[in-house]
Amino acid sequence: MKTAKYYLQLWLLVLGLSHHSQGCGADIFAEASLPVTGTIAITQQVKLTVDIFSRQDFARSSQIRWQPVAGLVIEQKEPFSTRYTAQRQGHEYFVQQWELLLTPQAPGPYRLPALQIDVWVRDDDGQVALKPTAGIQSNSIEFSASIPEAMQGIEHWFAATAVTVERSFEPDLLDESSDKPVIGVGDALSRTIHIWAQDSAPRMLPTFNFRSYQGLSAYQKPAQTAESVNRGRYTAEKTIRVDYLVEEDGRYQFPARQIHWWDTVNQRHQVIELDEVLLQAGENPTLKPFVLSAEEQQQQSRRRWLMGIATGLALLLPGLAALGVYRYWQRPHVQQAIALRRLLKAACAEEDLLKQQAMFYRYFDYRQSADYDAQLQSLLAGISSATTRSGMLTQLAALQAYLYAEQRRSSVMKADAFWSSLLAVVSNQRAQSSPADGLRLNPAGEKHKA
Structure with a gap:
């Protein structure tokens, strides 16, 4: 008798959960939207908003899954959702709002298939099920990305809403005062470039390669990256540092550099200039050249070889022509x-x-x-x-x-x-x-x- 009562209660429980799940399925839905105005540029970080509506209160955070799309980076960086209530068709809904970040890497059209969402809601008794209460889908999203006309032909650039760049030297070479430190053989020098970009990713920020000079060795460290979010604004950071060791007196010229980025707010090309810096080590005024890499040395050797061949042909061909004319007239x-x-x-x-x-x-x-x-x-x-x-x-x-x-x-x-x-x-x-x-x-x- 006790066994029969146990199975009857279990059957009633399963029947009730099944009925409740079907009811929730009719009262739970999701909407995905891409609130972007204007042209979407490649490397631009776009926010995809996913709103999940439920007649019952949520028991825990929903889980969103998506299918990979070629050339499109999809990320969910925010671990928490924004919760609010909304009226739809005369009913009050509990809403979870999530954000996904979409970053197109190449120009062309994109289609993001429907998102798969697992939702947990409380039952009438306030209990939380171990498995998702419902599995729903959002609508699909379509958009296109392009390269802005102003950025055509630029080798490296990225899209952001705001960019700040700072550079520094230790000792400070930018100090124009009379107390500027004197650098000599054996001294070390550190150079740092710090880049901040809003609504961008650290992987999109430029990377500089610093070269050694004849008499000045460069030891570049791996770039340090970080990312933060403040009130829905994502900020990417990259710190590039190189240490120099002075081995010979001389003048060393650090060339100017440019950072190109696309302003997604004003829809225009922006350029940040980093002026060249001159390092004077000791009293030797000689301007020291770069130390060529193995690839550059090979290219330089190839150019010299080709120049030698061209010079030889330029000298040989007129001589052969003159010899041919002479031999013709001597026939x-x-x-x-x-x-x-x-x-x-x-x-x-x-x-x-x-x-x-x-x-x-x-x-x-x-x-x-x-x-x-x-x-x-x-x-x-x-x-x-x-x-x-x-x-x-x-x-x-x-x-x-x-x-x-x-x-x-x-x-x-x-x-x-x-x-x-x-x-x-x-x-x-x-x-x-x-x-x-x-x-x-x-x-x-x-x-x-x-």
Whole structure:
């Protein structure tokens, strides 16, 4: 009897919890919203608000789960929710408001699927169940992120609502007073850069790499990061520190640096300038250079190697060109052509028709007459058979017209040095003749009275 009563009570308890869970399921829901106005930039930290509504009072904090989204960092940094009451459709609801931080890493559209939420509420007797009273889902969220036009081409930047940067030296190199400490060989120097950024994450803040100099060794420490929240405003901090050890006297110049960030409040590009600083160690005024890294040394060696090759080619190519021209003019057939041109020119100067004919035929044999057309053979034969000066000039005019036509038509004729010289000789011979000897031809081949 006692066993039957126990199972009856257990069955009634399960039935009651099941009915209560179904009732709560109808009275519990969640809403997700993204209260952002304007363009969302990549690396911008956006707050996603999740409001959970329940007709019964909450027994404990709800648990929110989400699916990962490529290129989107999703974080729940605030461990506690904001609680309040609200009226919906004539009913009073208890509300838990949670915040998730969304940070897009690349431009493009994003879709956050529905959030999975486990909720615990109290029953009518004020008891708390060991398992979630209800499992609900929120609505999905869609948005897009882009790179602002003003930030195009900038290698490293981040988005924030406000940024503050401080730098310091120990000993203080920025002190302009006469009591500025003197630094010498063996002394140590510390340099610190502190960056604060509101509504950003420490991983988004820039990292500086400090280099050693010849005579000044740099020992950089790992960056220290921290994050805090005050009244819903998240502040990221990064501290970068490097220690220097002076090994040689000299002047060491710390270069200027820039920090670029996108102002999400004013929607504009902001730049923080860190001016260069000069360290004077001892009395040596020599400005010491950087110590090159292994990669930079390899790049510098490669540049020197390429410069050596370029310089060698710049000196070698003109020499090879000059040698080629010299060897061309020293070839037997070129020298023979030059000698024949000189003989022909001398015959024209002496006005010796028989010698001119002999020179034409000698060159004709030299050029292998079988390779030329019948017209050229006929012209040369006409010059050979001329017995008077006027007849010779007439044949020279015909030969000149032929040479001009061939020079315009044939690339071989244009590249032949002898034919160009021959054309000049024929033209000069005709120009020196008497107007009574006949007609002249211009280079275009048109006739006009001499």
